[in-house]
Structure formats: structure tokens, C-alpha cells
Amino acid sequence: MSNNKTDFIIEAKNISRVYGGKDEEVCKALDNVSFTVKKGESVAIIGKSGSGKSTLMHILACLDKPSSGQLFINGQEVSQMSPKELEKLRGESFGFVFQQFFLNPNDTVLENVILPLKITGQDSKKIREEKAITMLKEVDILSKKNNKSKNLSGGQKQRVCIARALVGNPQIIFADEPTGNLDSTNGAMVEKILFGLNKRGITLILVTHDIELASKCQKQIMIKDGKIVKSL
Amino acid sequence: MKVNDIITTANNNLFRNKTRTILTTLAVVIGSVTLLVAESVGNGFEQYVANNLETGSSRIFRLTKKSADTYKYGEITKFKDSDKEDDTQVFRSSDVSYLKNTYPSIIKDVFYPQYLSLASISRNGYEKFTASSGVIFPDTSAKLISGQVPKFNQILISQEYIEPLGFINADDAVGKVVTLNAWDNNRKSSKEFSLIVSGVTHKSESTYPLQVSYETATYINQIVSPESVNPQASSYLQIYTSDLSKSEITEFKEKLSHAGIEASSYEDQNKQMFQIVDILRAIMLGVAAISLAVATFGIVNTVLMGILERTKEIGLIKALGGSKKLIFQLFTFESLCIGFWGYIISVILAIILGFIINPISHMTFLKDIEEFTLYVLTPLSIVKIFFVVMAVSFGASFFPSLKASKLDPIEALRSE
Numbered sequence: 001m002s003n004n005k006t007d008f009i010i011e012a013k014n015i016s017r018v019y020g021g022k023d024e025e026v027c028k029a030l031d032n033v034s035f036t037v038k039k040g041e042s043v044a045i046i047g048k049s050g051s052g053k054s055t056l057m058h059i060l061a062c063l064d065k066p067s068s069g070q071l072f073i074n075g076q077e078v079s080q081m082s083p084k085e086l087e088k089l090r091g092e093s094f095g096f097v098f099q100q101f102f103l104n105p106n107d108t109v110l111e112n113v114i115l116p117l118k119i120t121g122q123d124s125k126k127i128r129e130e131k132a133i134t135m136l137k138e139v140d141i142l143s144k145k146n147n148k149s150k151n152l153s154g155g156q157k158q159r160v161c162i163a164r165a166l167v168g169n170p171q172i173i174f175a176d177e178p179t180g181n182l183d184s185t186n187g188a189m190v191e192k193i194l195f196g197l198n199k200r201g202i203t204l205i206l207v208t209h210d211i212e213l214a215s216k217c218q219k220q221i222m223i224k225d226g227k228i229v230k231s232l
Numbered sequence: 233m234k235v236n237d238i239i240t241t242a243n244n245n246l247f248r249n250k251t252r253t254i255l256t257t258l259a260v261v262i263g264s265v266t267l268l269v270a271e272s273v274g275n276g277f278e279q280y281v282a283n284n285l286e287t288g289s290s291r292i293f294r295l296t297k298k299s300a301d302t303y304k305y306g307e308i309t310k311f312k313d314s315d316k317e318d319d320t321q322v323f324r325s326s327d328v329s330y331l332k333n334t335y336p337s338i339i340k341d342v343f344y345p346q347y348l349s350l351a352s353i354s355r356n357g358y359e360k361f362t363a364s365s366g367v368i369f370p371d372t373s374a375k376l377i378s379g380q381v382p383k384f385n386q387i388l389i390s391q392e393y394i395e396p397l398g399f400i401n402a403d404d405a406v407g408k409v410v411t412l413n414a415w416d417n418n419r420k421s422s423k424e425f426s427l428i429v430s431g432v433t434h435k436s437e438s439t440y441p442l443q444v445s446y447e448t449a450t451y452i453n454q455i456v457s458p459e460s461v462n463p464q465a466s467s468y469l470q471i472y473t474s475d476l477s478k479s480e481i482t483e484f485k486e487k488l489s490h491a492g493i494e495a496s497s498y499e500d501q502n503k504q505m506f507q508i509v510d511i512l513r514a515i516m517l518g519v520a521a522i523s524l525a526v527a528t529f530g531i532v533n534t535v536l537m538g539i540l541e542r543t544k545e546i547g548l549i550k551a552l553g554g555s556k557k558l559i560f561q562l563f564t565f566e567s568l569c570i571g572f573w574g575y576i577i578s579v580i581l582a583i584i585l586g587f588i589i590n591p592i593s594h595m596t597f598l599k600d601i602e603e604f605t606l607y608v609l610t611p612l613s614i615v616k617i618f619f620v621v622m623a624v625s626f627g628a629s630f631f632p633s634l635k636a637s638k639l640d641p642i643e644a645l646r647s648e
Contacts, residue, residue, distance in 0.1 A: 116553070
């Protein structure tokens with residue numbers, strides 16, 4: 001296992017992702033994409049729908065595998081890692097914020113936030129609860145901790161979602177259109193929370209088609225037809 | 233995920249769709265209760281047969297000649313003149329010496345069967361009661377309430393005689409003298425014999441209420457019916473063997489078979505009874521299995537619906553680092569929880585049923601067979617069927633859970 005000392009938390013080298021093949025028409029969702037992300041950086045992946053930005057995020061988050069090319073997370077090549085190591089990586093080093101939230105509607109806010117800790121099987125019941133409460137405080141929604149998540153507003157849901165992403169103390173947060181389903185007030189609040197986290201050293205990968213939101217990130221990667229057209 | 237987290241999560245997931253869970257559990261309950269009832273009734277039959285077995289010695293064999301004509305109902309065969317001289321159908325004294333000489337180490341003794349023709353049994357100062365007696369051999373494993381197997385001039389009585397003969401209880405009867413009246417040969421008059429009660433047996437449908445030793449029976453017959461003690465011919469003989477192993481018995485039986493003689497012990501006859509019980513039990517379990525199979529489809533359906541409803545959740549768990557194994561376990565445990573709770577309810581119902589079935593059966597169709605408990609639910613049966621139900625629950629959820637575990641998180645989380 002290579003464990004090169006590196007400043008790059010993410011290093012993508014010539015990544016391509018091809019769908020189909022055989023009898024189907026071949027579709028190149030990603031074409032030879034290369035870039036690097038430094039520790040603590042905030043990066044926006046911008047593109048229209050169908051541009052390949054979601055595919056790129058899935059690959060970066062190790063939910064999908066590239067057809068060719070290499071991806072290094074913390075200097076370690078992902079394709080060399082076992083499924084178990086990948087699960088551990090996702091569970092303990094990544095946090096996810098989704099546009100559709102994906103909260104379990106009938107569970108309470110607290111239960112939703114505890115879920116990642118439960119999955120990775122870390123900590124006792126008491127410590128899990130303490131950690132979750134700390135995170136709920138941070139996103140300012142502690143008062144709703146015993147409410148069922150289906151009874152929350154969109155903005156509240158997204159804050160719970162962020163608390164859930166944070167509870168495992170991740171190195172990287174992947175946010176897929178985090179403000180996409182929110183009004184401008186709530187959107188601004190979520191933005192503030194996310195960039196606040198980034199300032200504390202958590203790497204932020206933001207997938208969006210909102211140029212204004214993207215411009216607030218330190219780095220922008222613009223994708224079109226599976227290729228990087230502009231990288232700032 | 234820790235195991236207790238998996239179990240509690242799986243159990244909580246059951247409450248998400250209460251109606252569906254209740255209906256599936258109901259199917260499991262019906263299946264399990266049927267299985268428990270079938271098993272309990274089977275136990276009842278088995279217990280009844282076991283309690284009423286012909287208690288006999290494993291060292292006593294009844295011999296018959298293979299070529300003996302046994303009359304079959306509705307079947308008349310031509311009488312052949314040669315039959316009267318035919319020694320291949322009955323045992324004569326030559327057969328007795330043949331057996332003794334051929335198997336000196338195996339056969340200890342050969343007996344002509346002794347039947348007692350009893351008029352009555354009584355006790356000084358008490359009324360006479362009708363009686364019938366069989367012969368019991370010394371090493372017979374009789375189920376005794378009190379006392380022991382009779383020796384010469386002793387008698388073993390069944391518990392139903394305790395009260396009529398004025399004994400306080402079984403222990404009181406042992407050692408007391410009773411009088412047996414045996415018919416003479418032409419049943420015109422009877423002779424009295426005084427015997428000491430050696431022990432008391434349970435009431436049984438299949439053995440004689442009174443039993444005496446072979447010596448006692450021979451002694452009585454010598455007085456009342458001397459010609460029956462050493463008959464010219466007998467359609468069967470009894471032999472008392474040395475202690476033989478199973479393989480020795482098989483070998484011995486085979487040798488006799490070649491000589492045209494069939495040997496069967498009490499155990500052989502009992503085996504047939506148990507075979508009948510086993511067949512009965514198999515039929516009932518078969519019916520129960522069908523109802524459990526229906527429950528299986530209920531579980532399959534519930535798990536499949538659960539997976540369909542929770543596709544996004546499965547995707548989320550996988551994205552957050554949950555393994556295939558975890559998803560598989562979550563759904564499997566869900567099914568096991570249905571099986572578990574369903575079975576707990578079933579056992580409670582099955583216990584309650586016992587309090588209903590047995591009194592009713594004794595009031596109606598089992599009125600005359602007091603000692604037949606129709607429904608016997610044993611802890612062993614409860615444990616045995618528990619494993620069956622859990623195995624069925626696991627089996628039912630296996631493929632749906634496997635399907636769930638293979639869901640691609642990206643597909644599962646894709647917005648519609």
C-alpha cells in the first residue's frame with residue numbers, strides 16, 4: 001500500500017467513465033479528467049445537468065469506479081483498496097449532503113444524525129447521542145431533535161443533513177446541489193454553515209449549477225460533455 | 233454496525249408498516265400454531281402408545297412357522313388331506329428338541345404358551361371380580377407403580393383392582409394375599425389358588441390386568457387343565473434367549489428363517505405400533521408444513537415490499553459506508569424478528585389450546601379412553617419448532633435480502 005506524503009487530499013489522473021458498450025451505444029460521461037484538491041480547499045464542480053458533474057462526484061466519493069484513470073485519496077490509490085477499506089473510507093472520512101436530503105422521514109432528527117455512527121459501529125449509544133447533539137447545536141436545530149424529520153421544512157432538513165454529514169468528523173464533505181431545493185434565505189444559511197466548516201479545515205466538494213455559489217469556492221472546475229473546460 | 237444495533241434497527245423497521253407486519257405475523261402464527269398442534273397431537277399418540285405398550289422382555293421371542301395357514305377374512309382355501317400330517321405348520325415336541333439342540337448357547341428355554349382361563353379374583357371379605365391374566369417373564373420391563381415383577385406363586389395386579397379389593401393404595405396391596413379362581417378344562421367348576429400380590433401396574437389397554445409368572449401359570453394349568461401344559465401340537469412357541477446384541481438377534485432370526493420359523497419379540501410388535509404413530513405424525517406435519525409454506529410467501533412479500541419502499545434508505549446506508557453484508561443482515565433480521573415474535577405468540581396460543589383441547593376431547597370423543605391425553609406440548613417440541621420457524625424465516629428472506637444487498641447506491645439514490 002502506497003502511503004505517499006502528499007498535500008493533495010484528492011488527486012484525479014486521466015479519469016474516464018464510460019457507460020454502455022457491447023450492444024448498447026457507448027456513452028462517455030467523463031473524458032480524461034485530471035485535477036487535484038488540496039487539504040482544506042473548497043472546490044465547486046460546475047456544469048449543466050447531463051454534463052457529467054454528478055458522475056464525477058460519485059467517482060470522487062468512491063460510490064462509482066472510473067473506467068480508466070487513477071484516483072488517489074490521501075495519496076492512496078482507490079482502485080487498490082478493498083471493498084471493506086472503501087466502506088471505512090466513506091463511513092469515516094466522508095460526509096454527504098444531498099439535494100433531496102435523504103432523511104428517514106419517520107425517524108427523529110436525532111436518530112437521523114446518529115445513523116452514520118451506527119453504520120460504522122463506532123462509539124457507545126451515549127457518546128453517539130452526545131456527538132449528534134453537538135452537531136445539531138452547530139447547525140442550530142437542536143430544538144427539533146425529537147421531531148420526526150418529515151415534519152421539518154426544507155431548510156431545517158438540509159441543516160439536519162449537514163449535521164449528519166458532520167457527525168463522523170469527516171475530512172471531506174461532498175455536497176450535491178445543497179441549496180438546490182431551498183429558498184434564498186435558507187440557501188444562504190446552509191451556504192454559511194458549509195463555508196464555515198470549510199474554514200475549520202474540512203475539504204468541501206460542492207456540485208452545483210449555480211455560478212454564484214460556485215464563485216464562493218476557492219477553486220472551480222467547469223465540466224461540459226464530460227470534459228473539464230475551465231479550471232480556476 | 234454492532235449486532236445489537238442491527239437487531240434493534242431491524243425490529244424497529246417492522247413498526248414502519250404496522251398493518252403489513254401484523255398480517256405477516258398472523259400468517260406465521262397460523263403456520264406455527266398448526267405445526268405446534270400437529271406435533272402435540274403426535275406427542276399425545278406417541279405417549280399413549282408408549283404407556284400402553286405390550287411390556288415384554290426383549291429376550292422372549294414368539295415363534296411361528298412361516299408356512300402356517302393363517303385364515304384371512306373372506307378367503308377360503310381348499311383343505312388338503314396332507315395338512316393333518318404336515319409338520320411344517322405346527323410345532324411339535326420334535327421341534328422343541330431341535331431348537332434346544334441347534335442353538336444351545338442362544339436358547340435358554342422353550343415354552344408352550346400357557347393361557348389361563350380365570351373365573352374371578354377376590355380377597356377375604358370382599359366381592360369377587362372378573363379377571364383375565366397373562367404371563368409375564370422375569371426380565372420384563374413392566375412399568376410398576378409399586379412392588380416388583382411376580383415370582384412363583386405371586387401375582388401382579390393392575391391399579392384398577394386396588395379399590396374393589398379394598399386396598400388403600402398401591403403400596404398397601406403389595407404383600408397381601410388374593411384368591412384366584414381358575415376354570416377347569418370344561419368350564420364347569422373352578423379351583424381356587426392363593427397368590428401374593430408382588431406389585432401394581434398402571435392401567436393399560438394392551439396388557440392383561442393380572443399377570444403371573446410362567447411357572448405359576450404352568451402350575452395352575454397342571455391342576456385345572458393338564459393336557460394344555462404339554463400339547464401335542466402348538467401353533468406357536470415361546471423361547472427365552474440369552475442376552476443377545478442387536479446383530480446377534482438379526483443373525484439368529486435369519487437362521488431361524490431358513491429353518492422356516494419366524495421369530496418376533498415384543499419390541500418388534502411395538503415397533504409396528506410406533507411406525508403407525510410416525511405415519512400419523514408425518515401426515516399431520518405435512519399439513520402443517522403447507523400452512524407454514526403459505527406464511528413463507530407472506531414473509532417473502534413483506535421483505536420485498538420493504539426493500540421497494542426503502543430503496544433510497546438502502547442507498548443512503550451504502551453511501552454512508554454500510555456494507556452489502558450489513559444490508560443483508562438488516563433485512564434478514566427483520567424477517568427473523570417476524571418469525572420470532574410470531575412464534576412467541578404461537579407458543580402462547582398453543583399452551584392455551586392445550587387447556588381447551590384436552591378437557592373437550594375427554595368430554596366428547598375420548599370419553600372412554602381416560603388415559604389418552606390427546607394434546608401433549610413438550611418443551612422439546614417448542615424448541616424444535618422454534619428452529620424450524622427461524623430457519624423458514626431466514627430462508628424466506630434470503631433472496632430478497634440478497635437482492636437488497638446488491639442495490640447500487642447511485643441507482644438507489646438517483647432522483648426521480
